[in-house]
Amino acid sequence: MTAHNNNGGSMSDEKRAAIAPMEVSMEAGNAADAEWLDDDGRPRRTGTLWTASSHIITAVIGSGVLSLAWAIAQLGWVAGPAAMLIFAFVTYYTATLLAECYRTGDPETGKRNYTYMDAVRSNLGGARVTFCGVIQYANLVGVAIGYTIASSISMQAIRRAGCFHDKGHGNPCKSSSNPYMILFGLVQILFSQIPDFDQIWWLSIVAAVMSFTYSSIGLGLGIAQTISNGVIKGSLTGISVGVGVSSTQKIWRSLQAFGDIAFAYSFSNILIEIQDTIKAPPPSEAKVMKKATSLSVATTTIFYMLCGCMGYSAFGNDAPDNLLTGFGFYEPFWLLDVANVAIVVHLVGAYQVFVQPIFAFVERRANAAWPNSAFIAKELRVGPFALSVFRLTWRTAFVCLTTVIAMLLPFFGNVVGLLGAVSFWPLTVYFPVEMYIKQRKVPRGSVKWICLKTLSFCCLVVSIAAAAGSIADVIDALKVYRPFSG
Template structure:
């Protein structure tokens, strides 16, 4: 499908495009969207990532990725309007078209939508792991920690998919504020529970082995495993900060008084600061609790079976959070395909049909058969793929590596330099390009590590047979 970006644009008059009742967002709602998008399944893998990189490398990596994400997100927020017409851009590819044009448009579109699709698949996997953990914790509580208590993940992936089929009928991004607020509260809840359990384990006299450089070659891993795991860990950390993919879409929900770029910068500062605090706390304390044997998902790893009811609450919060986060990432996909289809077949009744239906408590809902069919098919496809490739850390690392460089670093910096007319070879031009190249290298290494991990798992894995 050819990626069109004109569909994302809105026709405005008199320079004021914010009288629409759709744009009622504030920096508070934007912060909720960001926290929902950022504090997701990525936080669960951070103790494992720090175990690979060690106290020094892990902590420094978290801070560096945080600073880079905050800085480039601020640059991206300033690019929300066309530099010539002043109209507002409502999606990432539209922003790139307005500032860069050319091949950059398709490159951005491919990078963004591949990442969005990947994130929805990753969230399906993570939610299934948490659902399975709830069932397993009850089993361990009743039968003891020596019991097998293994469960198939497929049924839980399907359950999550059914929930998302229903929620995917939410008309658009502007209707998601309440869902993001609920999801943000859930993210705080399960992060806090994981944090508390880590503290309890450490205070209780945990004798886990930790080191400045993480896992020990010859003891915990081989030399090659150490290298690949470190690369994969960088991808996991990059994934944990991935929200630039939907930043413009979030910003498009904001009123323009105060100016939306100022509100978005404030929301970005709040969102990234809060998530970094949680990430460092959960990652560092999770590593302190589990040491070099930290599991890929620190809430479902060995050692957190009691108190089982608290583990169940934490995993339930993860599930509720991912239910909302899934919609934050898939709504741009829905909108893009629906706008493209309507433009491609403007006179097709199946595409245009929309009739109001009164729903109790929700008022009028404009039902569209096309949206029902297309969105349902998308969720089913993502669900099936999640059942085929349920590799938690490897998938998260690959998604982080694939999206971090182009969407979080390259395009925001290139658009900023174009917008500000920064002269080639001046000091700012040099250090911005050094940042671009350095992040490209990091993303490449992270992708290599994640692909190596997935390849190793594929050697012994059979599709549709994932077990927790």
């Protein structure tokens, strides 16, 4: 996020000292501009319930929604939908706890925590701050790589859908994903020059609309296929052990399915950063964020249930791992093209939502280390873009790095699943619970304390189990690994 080097003479040393260590947004110290500043001396935030909701929906409803039919196929009609509802509730509840930690002290006038790490630092401190940072940023980098791969798969699917239509379903219609990854990377280099969350609200809204578009198409095709079948496929317990599926595979796949569903809801690693875009009280940022969370999680859950269940009813235990790119459907090919274009557009926005905290972290550190450097602070504004030599250099390098890794490891989606498994418990459950207990001074041994600790422990078990399933997947992928084989 942008950081100008224009410390006005009217700002006191004490106020400057209070602001500088946490510098994330523009700093302006001109008293004449007070009406344009928030209580922390930064430009007034303009985010609303709707922009916050669009950021969350963009982050949560990824193309992973299309793999939920496969997840339900592993678990069956009973455990699959039940797991979705349970994880929806857990995510919503822990997100409301985390929203309370945006300000330390008074919910309307207390000190702001601009990032997830700031919240952990204010409430818990010590080694847990470093632990949080490592987990959070590793997860965000992994997501960026995973989205690069996912977008190339959708772009490949557009080409293959036309090929299948022209040459028949028996034609392999193979192509390399590398050119598509490079194209996605070039687009991200452009959009990465938008300085911060406040400036990409329109991109999030476009991405959210796209997510509804391809989810609706997947849902519609699932309904049409179910009607065509004349029967609802699937079973109460999902794929059964037998021909082609060993008991060990059934266990690993079930664990991976639980992991897929759990992590499909995860957005806690960027919740505080999204909350920092909401305009100042009243109402408090926490109240607005809680409403945005409830709206977003409810919307997400409805779409997840519809898409997952209708995909499973259409294909039963043969549900592909992606309804639109795994070619559960071949026709109408033009509708599949529309859906996959929507996925790519959505991932362009979602990539930016997830990498903005990384950009802000590095640029905040650079500004603190070299506050008078023109290389870092001097910038040229062109529409929504803020161009500086440092931002152009470092953000371009980051996008290039994630693109090369995606090309090097085309199975990295499995590794991202592992990163998600490792980060789900600490970021979505552990830190929100611990910070809430500390901030609200929940008495040790009380009913509420016991319930919160039990929730945290149960989610730890799920996280470990899902990590085990993901590790098994990575090992299988490594057996046939060839670099740049996409």
